[in-house]
Amino acid sequence: MSTALAQQANSSRLLLSNPLVRTAAFVTIVLITAQTFGTGGFPESWNIGIAEPITGVQSWVRENRSSNWSFRFFFNPLISAVEFGLNSVESFLVWLPWFIPPIIVFLIIGRSRRWGLATFTAFVVVYPGIVGLWPESIVTISLMAVSVAISILIGVPLGVLTALNKRFESILRPILDGMQTVPATVYLIPIVLVFGIGPAPAAIATVIYAIPPMIRLTCLGIQQVPKSAVEAAHMFGATKRQFLAKVQLPLAVPSIIAGINQTVMMALGIVVIATLVGAGGLGQEINQTVRRLEAGRGLVVSLAVVAVALVLDRVSRSLVVEPGEQRFHISRKLMYTTISGLVFATILGRAMGWIEFPFSWGTSFADPIDSGFTWFRTTFDVVTRPFNDFVVRELIVRAQTLLNQTLAWQAIVVAASTFSYVVAGWKMSLTTAIGITFIGLTGRWPDAVDTLTQTVIAVVFSMLIAIPIGIWLGRRPRAESFISPFLDALQTIPNLVYAIPFVMIFSVGPVPGIVAAVVYALPPGIRLTALGIRQVNYESLEAATTFGATPRQVLRGVRVPLAMPSIILAINQMVMMVLAMAIIAGMVGGGGLGYRSIEALTKPDAGLGAEVGIAIVIMATILDRLLQATAKRLQAPAAN
Amino acid sequence: MSLGETATGETLGVPPAIELRHVWKVFGPGNGSTAISLSQNGENRAEILKQTQQTVAVRDVSFSVAQGETFVVMGLSGSGKSTLIRCLSRLVEPTAGEVLLGGDNLLTMTDEQLIDVRRGRMSMVFQHFGLFPHRKVIDNIAYGLEVQKIDKATRIARATEVLNTVGLDGWANHYPQQLSGGMQQRVGLARALAVDPQILLFDEPFSALDPLIRKEMQDELIRLQKTMQRTVVFITHDFAEALRLGDRIAIMKDGSFDQVGTPEEIVSNPATAYVREFVNDVPRAKVLSVKTVTVDGQPVAGGRVVTSTAKIETIIPMLLERDEHITVVDASNVVIGIVSRQSVASILQAEQQ
Numbered sequence: 001m002s003t004a005l006a007q008q009a010n011s012s013r014l015l016l017s018n019p020l021v022r023t024a025a026f027v028t029i030v031l032i033t034a035q036t037f038g039t040g041g042f043p044e045s046w047n048i049g050i051a052e053p054i055t056g057v058q059s060w061v062r063e064n065r066s067s068n069w070s071f072r073f074f075f076n077p078l079i080s081a082v083e084f085g086l087n088s089v090e091s092f093l094v095w096l097p098w099f100i101p102p103i104i105v106f107l108i109i110g111r112s113r114r115w116g117l118a119t120f121t122a123f124v125v126v127y128p129g130i131v132g133l134w135p136e137s138i139v140t141i142s143l144m145a146v147s148v149a150i151s152i153l154i155g156v157p158l159g160v161l162t163a164l165n166k167r168f169e170s171i172l173r174p175i176l177d178g179m180q181t182v183p184a185t186v187y188l189i190p191i192v193l194v195f196g197i198g199p200a201p202a203a204i205a206t207v208i209y210a211i212p213p214m215i216r217l218t219c220l221g222i223q224q225v226p227k228s229a230v231e232a233a234h235m236f237g238a239t240k241r242q243f244l245a246k247v248q249l250p251l252a253v254p255s256i257i258a259g260i261n262q263t264v265m266m267a268l269g270i271v272v273i274a275t276l277v278g279a280g281g282l283g284q285e286i287n288q289t290v291r292r293l294e295a296g297r298g299l300v301v302s303l304a305v306v307a308v309a310l311v312l313d314r315v316s317r318s319l320v321v322e323p324g325e326q327r328f329h330i331s332r333k334l335m336y337t338t339i340s341g342l343v344f345a346t347i348l349g350r351a352m353g354w355i356e357f358p359f360s361w362g363t364s365f366a367d368p369i370d371s372g373f374t375w376f377r378t379t380f381d382v383v384t385r386p387f388n389d390f391v392v393r394e395l396i397v398r399a400q401t402l403l404n405q406t407l408a409w410q411a412i413v414v415a416a417s418t419f420s421y422v423v424a425g426w427k428m429s430l431t432t433a434i435g436i437t438f439i440g441l442t443g444r445w446p447d448a449v450d451t452l453t454q455t456v457i458a459v460v461f462s463m464l465i466a467i468p469i470g471i472w473l474g475r476r477p478r479a480e481s482f483i484s485p486f487l488d489a490l491q492t493i494p495n496l497v498y499a500i501p502f503v504m505i506f507s508v509g510p511v512p513g514i515v516a517a518v519v520y521a522l523p524p525g526i527r528l529t530a531l532g533i534r535q536v537n538y539e540s541l542e543a544a545t546t547f548g549a550t551p552r553q554v555l556r557g558v559r560v561p562l563a564m565p566s567i568i569l570a571i572n573q574m575v576m577m578v579l580a581m582a583i584i585a586g587m588v589g590g591g592g593l594g595y596r597s598i599e600a601l602t603k604p605d606a607g608l609g610a611e612v613g614i615a616i617v618i619m620a621t622i623l624d625r626l627l628q629a630t631a632k633r634l635q636a637p638a639a640n
Numbered sequence: 641m642s643l644g645e646t647a648t649g650e651t652l653g654v655p656p657a658i659e660l661r662h663v664w665k666v667f668g669p670g671n672g673s674t675a676i677s678l679s680q681n682g683e684n685r686a687e688i689l690k691q692t693q694q695t696v697a698v699r700d701v702s703f704s705v706a707q708g709e710t711f712v713v714m715g716l717s718g719s720g721k722s723t724l725i726r727c728l729s730r731l732v733e734p735t736a737g738e739v740l741l742g743g744d745n746l747l748t749m750t751d752e753q754l755i756d757v758r759r760g761r762m763s764m765v766f767q768h769f770g771l772f773p774h775r776k777v778i779d780n781i782a783y784g785l786e787v788q789k790i791d792k793a794t795r796i797a798r799a800t801e802v803l804n805t806v807g808l809d810g811w812a813n814h815y816p817q818q819l820s821g822g823m824q825q826r827v828g829l830a831r832a833l834a835v836d837p838q839i840l841l842f843d844e845p846f847s848a849l850d851p852l853i854r855k856e857m858q859d860e861l862i863r864l865q866k867t868m869q870r871t872v873v874f875i876t877h878d879f880a881e882a883l884r885l886g887d888r889i890a891i892m893k894d895g896s897f898d899q900v901g902t903p904e905e906i907v908s909n910p911a912t913a914y915v916r917e918f919v920n921d922v923p924r925a926k927v928l929s930v931k932t933v934t935v936d937g938q939p940v941a942g943g944r945v946v947t948s949t950a951k952i953e954t955i956i957p958m959l960l961e962r963d964e965h966i967t968v969v970d971a972s973n974v975v976i977g978i979v980s981r982q983s984v985a986s987i988l989q990a991e992q993q
Binding site for chain 2: 231236246250
């Protein structure tokens with residue numbers, strides 16, 4: 001009622017609320033600006049040159065790396081310390097007989113009496129050995145161990161501080177938010193500049209990339225302590241320190257462990273990109289398989305990464321005792337017996353020389369996979385080639401011509417900000433206009449257009465697949481609980497791996513990147529859509545059914561509209577996932593900002609890196625805000 | 641508004657266990673002085689919120705509670721009762737006014753002094769129990785002793801003792817979430833009792849429980865209070881609960897007290913229309929004493945006798961059995977009048993209107 005009244009009060013608003021009129025007005029505005037400004041991309045001479053001062057800093061760092069005090073007394077010792085940590089862990093793992101780690105994993109998980117899980121996980125530990133990747137896995141695990149340890153040492157205190165100190169929180173939070181949109185390749189650049197290349201800088205880069213969830217979840221854990229428990233603790237006269245040590249921290253432990261978990265996953269997520277900084281290990285192997293287009297081997301290696309992820313995940317989870325969980329009581333005697341047993345086994349293993357993994361099937365079972373892909377490619381050439389050509393010629397090239405040549409850049413800015421105005425009001429419209437223009441001013445206009453085109457195409461494909469599946473799954477809880485573990489597993493695979501099979505099928509170019517991005521974006525898209533559909537208020541559904549709506553009518557008239565905010569959120573997530581994939585797309589010939597960021601990192605060229613970083617952050621922020629605003633608009637009437 | 645000083649139970653020379661003087665609590669930005677002066681000029685809450693973005697949660701509340709007395713604050717949600725009990729434990733800092741505990745000013749205490757008061761002198765039971773989910777029942781109960789750095793053997797012994805008092809023997813090594821709601825609140829009660837406080841604060845402790853369990857817990861509290869004689873401040877939204885437990889009751893509305901008095905005073909003489917609404921639903925015979933229906937008259941020689949403090953419901957069967965006046969005597973056995981079928985009927989009739 002109230003909206004109707006408001007519309008009557010403002011007749012121009014009423015006119016604009018008609019979607020046809022709105023579209024017409026929108027198109028007219030765009031056409032008029034296009035007519036006025038003619039054609040052509042963003043003028044190159046307008047580049048304001050933000051790269052130069054940054055390149056200046058870069059050369060200064062190069063010249064002063066060995067002489068300046070900050071390097072001699074801070075950065076270089078830091079690197080040495082990290083290096084020492086890495087070497088110690090690595091040489092210990094190499095020294096350790098191969099059968100000790102699976103036994104330890106079995107014992108840790110077995111403590112909660114889940115024998116099946118314990119046995120399975122112990123076998124997973126052995127998997128890299130079976131496929132002949134034991135040494136590479138040790139390198140990667142050492143990198144994980146050291147970077148996660150550093151993340152905990154720094155992240156937990158920072159998280160506590162963030163939770164307890166409002167001012168500190170207001171400083172740190174925007175930094176953490178920003179860190180999540182900046183592509184990893186971009187902030188690897190300053191690290192390469194300052195620390196050089198090698199395993200230790202890779203560990204530091206991993207820490208910086210993976211620490212945000214550690215801080216966030218520690219902070220969350222402390223803030224989420226139930227208010228009544230907080231009051232009770234104060235009421236019984238706990239001092240601040242007692243409160244922290246006996247109530248806040250213990251209650252935050254599950255959340256902190258979840259943070260460690262997330263940090264491990266994030267760290268594994270950039271294991272491939274970290275090789276660009278010299279990390280070695282499994283990441284390097286994956287990188288090579290992509291270069292050589294060996295899908296089978298790529299799969300075998302990435303399963304090793306997944307194995308590492310799974311083991312670390314399971315072990316860290318079983319370290320938390322859930323209240324009331326049945327566990328083995330470990331007496332001191334049993335503890336000593338177990339430890340001395342392990343020590344004895346180690347000595348025996350050393351003495352007998354059972355150190356390296358005793359056998360290896362190598363990656364021989366990768367070959368059938370490779371030939372399978374080759375077969376697939378030749379057999380379905382009739383489908384894949386036209387698809388490839390269609391996407392490249394009809395979609396990408398056309399869209400790029402439209403955005404780069406046919407339309408004036410002013411028209412694009414006006415179109416985008418008009419759209420922003422309609423969805424989110426004049427403030428957002430202004431932000432959009434300034435943001436887009438700024439991308440032009442940094443000189444990354446053509447690259448941004450390239451990336452935007454591919455992103456939009458990938459998102460549209462993801463929506464067409466994920467939303468129907470999500471809607472279907474949302475009404476079938478059993479099917480969903482069956483599919484969930486697969487979706488989970490898909491999310492632990494490093495994103496470069498997604499690209500490998502598609503590079504084999506479509507050969508290098510923008511298409512494998514787009515298809516990989518679609519596959520990468522599907523799990524959260526499906527999840528969130530299904531969630532929205534499932535969480536629709538039960539009474540609304542019953543009401544609809546009572547009035548004689550057919551199941552189809554219930555779905556279209558009630559379920560989908562009520563799930564709309566969640567579906568928009570799903571689209572939002574997919575956009576973010578696709579953008580995260582842009583760099584990988586750059587690695588397999590996708591071009592655009594992704595390619596530039598790799599170029600910037602490998603040179604290294606900090607100026608270029610900054611330009612790319614700014615462009616990606618602006619794009620991500622604008623898309624994110626617009627979609628959030630759309631979701632909010634759709635939600636508003638439901639809240640009344 | 642009758643803030644009548646009836647039955648304060650104040651003993652000469654001994655300061656009341658708790659005394660609040662003109663306590664205000666204003667939530668929102670700023671120091672609240674504007675909101676207070678607006679409120680004093682009679683503006684209502686909605687208007688004050690509009691003008692200052694501040695909410696007056698507690699409005700000029702004064703009362704005192706005697707040693708060993710059970711004082712119940714009854715109010716509906718949003719009446720400010722939960723804020724009030726937090727003001728008197730300083731979980732919430734009052735905006736203005738004084739809070740005295742046995743004559744000591746709570747609001748001027750340093751953090752250390754406040755921690756001392758909370759460790760020894762007062763203790764609290766919470767609406768949603770406020771138990772620590774990561775600690776076993778026994779360690780929850782011992783928490784107050786633990787922060788006082790009392791050694792483990794002593795505190796476990798004391799906690800076990802209290803655990804038995806509240807009837808939870810054998811549950812020491814369970815975690816709170818393994819217990820039913822009623823049992824969890826017994827743990828909450830035990831935790832409060834373990835530190836042996838003079839003052840016990842209850843913030844709607846039984847409102848999250850089923851009606852039967854609630855009744856059981858009320859009985860438990862009445863039983864414990866008979867032997868312990870603590871000073872109790874009890875918050876509730878349930879008028880029947882207030883009548884059962886309170887030596888005196890305050891009815892709170894929009895941040896201030898509408899009426900303070902014994903259950904009997906409130907039921908027989910509600911001060912405002914708001915209070916009357918609650919009273920109307922109360923079966924008077926259960927609350928009012930024989931004294932209120934006593935009339936002048938000639939005692940029947942050799943007839944039946946009751947004391948004036950007995951509840952009316954106890955004499956109804958006697959009157960039904962035989963229509964003969966009953967003689968009413970006071971505590972020292974002096975005859976003060978009689979009750980008849982008519983006098984009782986008249987009070988029950990009033991209930992119907």
